[in-house]
Amino acid sequence: MATKAILLKCLLCDDITVGPCLRDRHYSHKRKVPATRLNPVVNASPTWEDDVKDxxxxxxxxxxxxxxxxxxxxxxxxxxxxxxxxxxxxxxxxxxxxxxxxxxxxxxxxxxxxxxxxxxxxxxxxxxxxxxxxxxxxxxxxxxxxxxxxxxxxxxxxxxxxxxx
Structure with missing residues (x-):
């Protein structure tokens, strides 16, 4: 059975990624953000849940x-x-x-x-x-x-x- 990818939301810039924030302006925080600062996102887009379920x-x-x-x-x-x-x-x-x-x-x-x-x-x-x-x-x-x-x-x-x- 396929596993669902977990997307993460960076609490410093609100970007949604599959890992640490990759924005250039946040290069310095990519390695400094503790795991607790990255929250799993259930619905990354309006169609994300539909894409997974349907x-x-x-x-x-x-x-x-x-x-x-x-x-x-x-x-x-x-x-x-x-x-x-x-x-x-x-x-x-x-x-x-x-x-x-x-x-x-x-x-x-x-x-x-x-x-x-x-x-x-x-x-x-x-x-x-x-x-x-x-x-x-x-x-x-x-x-x-x-x-x-x-x-x-x-x-x-x-x-x-x-x-x-």
């Missing part, structure tokens, strides 16, 4: 693959099964890692899939099953907030009976 929480699945072609194939499979609404595939980047006792440097692409928390287990299982890597990076990130219309679209695209749009 919409399935938005999740992002981050993974890397050896090529854009591999990423596209995985994205098409997961979107085709309605486990994700869309995917963004990055330009090639360099990955440096140790594998089997050897430091390696190879080209990879990153992919970010957008889905719902209710589909997280199925999305991870299918991504793991289809991923060409022996030990894939499959990292789920929960969105602290998102545009309501975008959340609606994610829900629509990942519904079992969706006709797409």
């Amino acid at each position: 919409r399935d929480a938005l999740i992002l699945l981050y993974t890397t693959l050896a090529s854009a072609e591999e990423a596209k194939a995985l994205a098409h499979a997961l979107i085709g099964k309605r486990l994700a609404a869309c995917a963004n595939i990055s330009a090639p980047m360099t990955a440096i890692y140790e594998w089997e006792g050897e430091v390696r440097e190879e080209a990879e692409v990153a992919m970010l899939l957008k889905s719902r928390a209710a589909l997280q287990e199925d999305l991870l299982a299918e991504a793991r099953r289809l991923h060409p890597y022996e030990t894939p990076a499959l990292i789920v990130l929960e969105a602290a907030a998102a545009d309501a219309a975008f959340c609606d679209w994610i829900v629509q695209q990942t519904a079992a009976d969706s006709g797409g749009s």
Whole structure:
């Protein structure tokens, strides 16, 4: 089950953040504000409570693959099964890692899939099953907030009976 992000309100400037105040003018108090000066905020915006209660929480699945072609194939499979609404595939980047006792440097692409928390287990299982890597990076990130219309679209695209749009 997804956990709800806790937003904090800085009592020195009334900014709402997911951590200490980040305003430039408050740089000096970022490290000096005791935890008691940061209060949890239940409704950070008029739609915050609605977004949490009425919409399935938005999740992002981050993974890397050896090529854009591999990423596209995985994205098409997961979107085709309605486990994700869309995917963004990055330009090639360099990955440096140790594998089997050897430091390696190879080209990879990153992919970010957008889905719902209710589909997280199925999305991870299918991504793991289809991923060409022996030990894939499959990292789920929960969105602290998102545009309501975008959340609606994610829900629509990942519904079992969706006709797409």
